Amino acid sequence: MFSFLARLRVAAFTLSSLVISSHALEGSLFTSSVTYCSTPETLLIQQFDVEYFAANQSVSFNISAESVDSNVNVSASLLVNVFGIEPLNITIDLCGILNGALCPLPEYNFTGSDSISLPDSFASNIPSIVFKVPDLEGYAQLTLTEVSTGDVKACVQATLSNGLSTHQLAVEWATGGLTIFTFLVALWQSYSPTTILPYRLMDLIYLFQNVAVSALFNLNYPVTYISFALNFAWSLSLFSSGDDSMQGAINNMRALTGGGLANSSSNSAVAFVNRKLSPFNSDSASSSSSISGLSSLTRRTVDSLVSNNLQQRDVAVVTSESDNVLSAGIPIYVSTINIATANAFMTVFLCTLILIAITLSVFSIGWVSLFTMERFRLGHESRRSQLRNAYPSWVRAWILRLSLIMFTPLVVFAFYQWTLNDSWLSVLFSVIAFLGIMIAVCYPCVVVIRTVRRSEPSVLYTDPFLLKTYGPLHAQYLPRRYHFFLPLVIVAFFKAIIVSFISSSGMAQIILFLILEIALVLRVLLLRPHKTRGADIFSSFLAIVRVVCTGLMIAFIQSIGVKPIPRYAIGLVLAVIYSITILVVFFNIALHIQRLFKRREASRSSSRSSSLHGSSNTMLEKDAVSSSTSDSDPYGRPRNPTPERNVPLDPEINQPYNPSSPTTTTTDYASTRQRDSESTNFGSVLPRRWSFTPLHTPTDSSALDHTPPFGSTLSRTSEEPLEKVSHSHD
Structure with missing residues (x-):
């Protein structure tokens, strides 16, 4: 049979x-x-x-x-x-x-x-x-x-x-690996508060989180879109361990602290999906009637066999009246990667603790390195002083960046944990996590706003401490648009409220999300807050993509009743749009990294050429010194070499100006030599009229070229222009 x-x-x-x-x-x-x-x-x-x-x-x-x-x-x-x-x-x-x-x-x-x-x-x-x-x-x-x-x-x-899916482990590793690479380069370059890579890293992670959050609404998603969004579950700190050790520990903790919801399972979550949703797409309720006349022995046998089956094969009973049916949104999303709905927050919380431990370890290594450099006098003193002064602000800036990254996961799942009425310990941890992340993000925002109110926006960009410490909030924006970070934080907070507390209405979630995204894109297009036109275009592109994708998800609202095939096609279109956007962001990051390395290479080449030029100048100086030393006498005194042809100076020009002196003078070689050695006027202050008289100085080439031979007499004709010009200023 x-x-x-x-x-x-x-x-x-x-x-x-x-x-x-x-x-x-x-x-x-x-x-x-x-x-x-x-x-x-x-x-x-x-x-x-x-x-x-x-x-x-x-x-x-x-x-x-x-x-x-x-x-x-x-x-x-x-x-x-x-x-x-x-x-x-x-x-x-x-x-x-x-x-x-x-x-x-x-x-x-x-x-x-x-x-x-x-x-x-x-x-x-x-x-x-x-x-x-x-x-x-x-x-x-x-x-x-x-x-x-x-x-x-x-x-x-x-x-x-058929074994094909848009959820691929290779995609998770590729996106995660490229993100880690971008993080390392940004970490290396972040000593300069104006470098662009840390902000592009934030844009990339925000994009991944936006894709993942877009699959948490109470909508009838096609399976292909949920599978695609699962590639970025790691951006929300949703990691499912292969041996389920973490999930098992969370299950035990919840069981000991009043948790009564279903635990995580290694089986496929698709079997528990509401039958009206994909992949079932059925409006007909399955019958769950049974024979009321079964004997008690048969009933016990059936219950025993069913219990045995559930323990051995996990073949569960899922009907329209069952309480184990997964609703759309967070339950289906997290259960698909073998994380129970009640375990979602604790998974994010534990992953956040691991991230904090890694961060503290990295910062501690930095402090130890600085201490070692100071202790053993490694490197130049100026460099050590620069690192010692900049390191605290650098640490605070990265704590702020990590807080901004973890803001959405912690707030979304903390809010959702409050709606489950499960383990009291999970609720306590969610309150602690919520307060901690709100303080870590809101306190820097308050400091920036208070500083501007007491002074002016330019102080945020001129004060080194403010720029290096709180630069992740405002440094990428124009001084008059410093406050543009506030809408981003506020919108992220309201998105968490929409996802967690309005989960009963998918239509309300989409409409509110669409309003928020339109407000952000209009703000970017109208205010143009960034320092460069390219940054404004890039930010506008990301905002427009979010608006378009949110608008397309209207087709997933259950009450609209879009047929499964069109919904499936729209899900593929959304996956393609987000994939292209991710490639664009990666290309932008790669372009900035390439420019960074080119600038560093150009800087090194310039330093190398400057070093070579300085070396050549040093060699020339050494040659000059050696040549002067070779011309000295045995007692070390330098010689005054006699030129092959002595060029006499013009006596009329070389002597101080005297209007009463005759303009025609006859000199011989002896007098010329005596004036040249004893009565030269180099460096003396000339009368005021000389500053307006275009006369040839003794070093002028024309004077040297037209100097008469030794013993010759200057004629009046040659002196008349000088005399006329001189008297013209009297």
């Missing part, structure tokens, strides 16, 4: 049809989760795995089930739902097949596995796109109904998957 039912289910699985294509050479369809959609009474399933391989058109299955009721005649209903479309919905009378071997159902435990081949005619009806689209939204439901009473004896739902 079970082999026959398995074949019926496999046949239904392979009839699904989809849209949206990607590339794959071969694929398969398999069950990703199995749950009871009704309280089990007749058929108990311990394991059920089915997989269809497109390459050889074969089906493999592994089933372990048990019938616990006797003398039951049932009919089997098989339903397949793919993106809200039901390509198969048939009812089979088990009494009319196999010569009545399945009527009534035999009482025995059936365990077996097999692989069978399907005919070519059947495989040809399977669209190839089924194996290529990521995050398939489909499930199959098998219902056994008693013929005489119409009571449901068993109902099993199995979700389908």
Whole structure:
């Protein structure tokens, strides 16, 4: 019987049809989760795995089930739902097949596995796109109904998957690794409060957090978008340990402190999703009726077997009346990565403590390094003094940056913890975390605002302490726009309130989010707060992307009733838009890093050329000194070499000006030599009129070129211009 039912289910699985294509050479369809959609009474399933391989058109299955009721005649209903479309919905009378071997159902435990081949005619009806689209939204439901009473004896739902998903571990490692690299470069360059890389690091992490937070609303998300947003769950400090050691510790803590909500599980969370949401996309409520006339012995047997199944196979009962159904928003998002809804805040809190411990360790290493440099006099004294004075402000600036990064995760999940009414210790930790992060972020904001009120905005950019300590808030903005950081902090706070306290209405969440995003983008476009046009364009681009993506998510509101296929397409569009935006941010960061290294290389080249130039000047000075030393006499006195041709100075020009002196003078070589050695006037103060007289000085080239030979007499003709010019100023 079970082999026959398995074949019926496999046949239904392979009839699904989809849209949206990607590339794959071969694929398969398999069950990703199995749950009871009704309280089990007749058929108990311990394991059920089915997989269809497109390459050889074969089906493999592994089933372990048990019938616990006797003398039951049932009919089997098989339903397949793919993106809200039901390509198969048939009812089979088990009494009319196999010569009545399945009527009534035999009482025995059936365990077996097999692989069978399907005919070519059947495989040809399977669209190839089924194996290529990521995050398939489909499930199959098998219902056994008693013929005489119409009571449901068993109902099993199995979700389908083709193994393709937009949630990839490689994406998490790639984005995380690039973020760490950017962090290290920004850490290295952040001694200058005006460097751009720390702000680009903040923009990158804010973008990741925005993608993750956008999947926390009470909306009917397509599975593909939730899977894409899970790639950035680490930006919200949501890390799921592989061995579940952290989640197990949180479960134990909650159990000891009054926690009563469901614990984390290693099984797929998709089985617990509300049946009206993706991937089920079904408005019909599953029947959970049962036979009221079961004997107490049968009831105890059923309950015992069900409990055993839940412990061994985690095959849970999920109906429309169950209290374990995951609602849209934070429950589905965190449970998909095996974090219980009640464990979400504690996971963020513990990861924050780990981050604080790492930060303190890094800062301590810095202090130890500075102490070692001072103790052993390492490096130049000026450099050590500079590092010693700048290090405290540098530490405070990075504490502020880390506080801004952790503001959204801590506030969102602290608020959400207050709505759960679970462990009192978790609530206490959430209050402590909320107060701590609010003080760490709000106190610097108050200091900046108070400083400006007492003085003026320019002091924030001229005071070294304020610029280096509180620069992460305002340094990237113009002095008159220093306050632009306030709307960002306020909007982040209100977003946390919307996500946590208005989780009952997805429409209200989207509308309020859209209002906030539009206000931010208008503020950027109108005020243009950044110091450069490129920074304004970059900030406007990010703000516009947030507005567009938030507006597209209106299609996910349940009350609007957009069909599953259009919702799926919009989810892919959102993933593409955010992916392109992330690449743009990475490209911008890479461009700044490249420019940084080019500037450093140019600086090194300039320093190297300056050093070489200084060395060459030093060599020339040494050569001059050596040459002067070689011209000295044996007693070390420098010689005065006699030139090959002595150039006499003009006696009329070289002597002090005297209006009563004759203008025509005859000199010989002896008198010229005597005046040159004893009565020269170099450096003496000339009369005022000389400052306006365009005369040739003794060092002028014209005077040297036209000086007469030794013993010659200057003619009056050559002196007339000088005399006329001199008397013209009298």
